Amino acid sequence: MPMLSGRALHNVTNRNEYFESLIELMGNTYNEETNPDGIINLAIAENSLMQRTVADYLNENLRLHTKQLTYGDGTTGSYRLKANLANFLNNYFHPVQDVKSTEIIVSSGILEHNPKSRERWTKKRMGEDFYARSRANAIPVSFGDIDPFSIEALQCYEDELVKFNKEKPGAQIRAILLANPHNPLGKCYPRETLLEYMKFCEKHDIHLIADEIYALSIFKTSSNQDAVGFHSVLSIDMEDVVDPRRVHVLYGMSKDFSSNGLRLGIVVSRNSQLVEAMSSITIFSWPSAPADLAWCLMLEDSAFLEYYISEHQRRLAEGYEFLAGILDNLGIDYTRGSNAGFFVWADLSFALERPADGSEPGLAEDMKLDQKLIQGGVHLAAGLGYQAEKPGWFR
Numbered sequence: 001m002p003m004l005s006g007r008a009l010h011n012v013t014n015r016n017e018y019f020e021s022l023i024e025l026m027g028n029t030y031n032e033e034t035n036p037d038g039i040i041n042l043a044i045a046e047n048s049l050m051q052r053t054v055a056d057y058l059n060e061n062l063r064l065h066t067k068q069l070t071y072g073d074g075t076t077g078s079y080r081l082k083a084n085l086a087n088f089l090n091n092y093f094h095p096v097q098d099v100k101s102t103e104i105i106v107s108s109g110i111l112e113h114n115p116k117s118r119e120r121w122t123k124k125r126m127g128e129d130f131y132a133r134s135r136a137n138a139i140p141v142s143f144g145d146i147d148p149f150s151i152e153a154l155q156c157y158e159d160e161l162v163k164f165n166k167e168k169p170g171a172q173i174r175a176i177l178l179a180n181p182h183n184p185l186g187k188c189y190p191r192e193t194l195l196e197y198m199k200f201c202e203k204h205d206i207h208l209i210a211d212e213i214y215a216l217s218i219f220k221t222s223s224n225q226d227a228v229g230f231h232s233v234l235s236i237d238m239e240d241v242v243d244p245r246r247v248h249v250l251y252g253m254s255k256d257f258s259s260n261g262l263r264l265g266i267v268v269s270r271n272s273q274l275v276e277a278m279s280s281i282t283i284f285s286w287p288s289a290p291a292d293l294a295w296c297l298m299l300e301d302s303a304f305l306e307y308y309i310s311e312h313q314r315r316l317a318e319g320y321e322f323l324a325g326i327l328d329n330l331g332i333d334y335t336r337g338s339n340a341g342f343f344v345w346a347d348l349s350f351a352l353e354r355p356a357d358g359s360e361p362g363l364a365e366d367m368k369l370d371q372k373l374i375q376g377g378v379h380l381a382a383g384l385g386y387q388a389e390k391p392g393w394f395r
């Protein structure tokens with residue numbers, strides 16, 4: 001067999017088995033008519049509440065022109081889309097300084113730029129993908145009983161950084177990846193905590209990458225009246241705290257715009273060097289022109305946009321209350337007070353098998369429960385994929 005390079009071989013021997021099984025399950029999704037024996041796949045963060053609305057809107061309004069069959073305005077998205085996005089961010093993310101279209105890079109989804117970061121610096125599963133692509137490692141950070149949204153959590157990063165520098169003198173930590181709103185906890189970081197992250201990054205000469213892909217997937221229910229609202233890092237006055245050139249925002253079409261399949265994601269950065277550096281590799285993640293046009297149409301139609309966002313938030317609240325009600329009735333514990341995202345982080349540890357040797361259930365039992373659920377026809381996102389610190393938690 002012709003030999004592959006060492007780099008390619010690494011990705012063969014370190015295949016991401018989680019994704020392989022996920023793709024298999026995605027190809028067997030339940031459908032009442034076409035695949036009644038399929039799996040009900042709740043493990044993927046897709047916004048099914050608004051997909052019909054978006055599909056109807058696009059079917060009515062999207063007309064392809066010959067421009068959408070060309071290479072268009074180049075590898076970083078059309079000028080039209082970047083102008084629309086700057087306008088959108090200025091209206092909805094309340095930046096201290098207006099975002100300019102030249103500070104935006106569009107690509108085919110934000111995973112192009114960032115493995116999802118969870119309550120860790122990044123989670124292992126995505127960390128593996130990150131490594132497969134860029135040869136950068138992800139370092140998990142444990143919080144124990146410390147609230148990951150609190151200022152105290154920064155000490156955990158500090159400790160991990162000191163440990164890392166001691167153990168790996170030749171290597172360097174480059175960035176913190178933060179998902180705000182958080183996936184899977186469905187909560188937002190308080191302003192003060194975000195400021196601490198900024199200070200931390202300035203102190204240690206590292207970048208802050210804020211994944212804000214759920215920015216508008218926010219909702220209010222009677223159970224989350226005191227929840228912290230979403231604050232974009234762009235809305236924080238960072239002068240005297242951090243060099244704005246080390247703070248970057250990720251956003252995309254997948255979640256707030258219910259369009260995972262259109263594959264559009266953006267980076268917003270005030271770091272012109274970073275924008276230039278990224279522009280030189282976006283040829284590999286060139287956004288599709290019809291998808292680019294689809295987002296333009298939605299962003300330009302302010303009446304639709306307003307209706308869409310408020311209806312989306314109303315349905316999220318309704319969906320959350322529905323599921324929380326079921327969990328309450330069943331006596332299943334879950335993270336309280338969530339106000340963002342399409343998910344509930346629930347404790348199914350009562351269903352974990354007990355290991356034969358009498359020890360506490362761990363990763364193996366987590367995986368068994370995951371498989372049992374799939375065999376029962378339902379796929380949830382297992383906590384092991386998020387490096388959950390306790391077994392039995394599912395999203």
Ligand SMILES: Cc1ncc(COP(=O)(O)O)c(C=O)c1O
Nearest residue numbers: 045109110111179183252254265
């Ligand atoms: C926090 C977070 N970031 C990014 C993504 C993926 O974004 P995209 O579809 O733009 O690659 C997800 C999807 O689950 C996510 O939860």
